[in-house]
Amino acid sequence: MAKGKFSAGKAFLACFLALVIGFAAGFFFYAYIKRPTGGDVYVSGDLSIHFLELGNKATGDSIYIKAGNTDILIDAGSVASSTDTTSEYIKQYCTDNILEYVIVTHADSDHIAGFAGSGSSPSMFDRFTCDTIITFDLTNQEMETSSGNPTTYARYVSQLQEAVEAGATHYTALQCWNEKDGAQRIWDVSNGIEMEILYNYYYENNSSDENNYSVCLLFNQGDKHFLFTGDLEEDGESRLVDNNKLPKVELFKAGHHGSKTSSTEKLLNVIDPNIICVCCCAGYNQYNAAPENVFPTQAMIDRVAPYTDKVYVTSQADESAESGYRSMNGNIVVTSNRSGVTVECSDNNTLLKDTEWFRANRTMPEAWRKAA
């Protein structure tokens, strides 16, 4: 009996020690994964961010992100037929046809037309199974045109509803920020790569400018950060800086297609971007704007130049082409893994400042002239 007791005691001690060692190992593993101190990226999955050409010259955003095996789409492009181009591209990478996360930044048609779809070009919600859809909270868009037809926004609303009926979970950015109803502020999208929904004052306050309603988010891969602000304007950017602890970023998607009213000094000063990607058709004057307002604007270029010359642009206007456009860099792919952050574009890797288009249409900022 005494021997039996002794064995039970020893077994208890062994179990206790195993537990202690287990907890210590678990804690070390957690700390190693989640709290990098050096310059390395302590995550196992690669992150690749694809700024997509949209198959037409119209201004718009569609960004496909592959984080490990997780597929994420931010916005769906300029016009319904953008989805013919973008879905074909995405399906090369998203082989199970499931988009785990879909972000809809704001309700302007150059971001939601591909979600609204059309008779000939199905909505991205129809083309893919969508798991979690995170959208803007507010909009000034109408459901009907002045002639009584449904707007692009109305068609988007009904497509979103169908996606939810088909099993998607829908949260707004504010629900995520407030962690309401199962929504999260930080989503662990793959092997420690985080998608963090930032706080934008205009999730819950009205703005006369639709762009300010944009969902703003960061991807965090260890100590590397990637910032997306949709078409957020100057006032929205200012409040974004005031309301969030923004880090230095590897990548910033130029605000509002390179507009002079976004990518402002207050934001740039905090995020100190290394790479800037502009989603636009350079030089295409879609909105009959004054020359200084045509994307990508001289004002934006002058502001970003002191921070980086690694500026890439998807497309450029080309009147000799039937479509009216051609690739500038093409699809811009920013990849981040253990060996660092690299940019590889489908057409060429020429920096904006070294393109013929830039030389013919823009003035070299002082900072870029000095560096040359």
Ligand SMILES: [Zn+2]
């Ligand atoms: Zn836009």
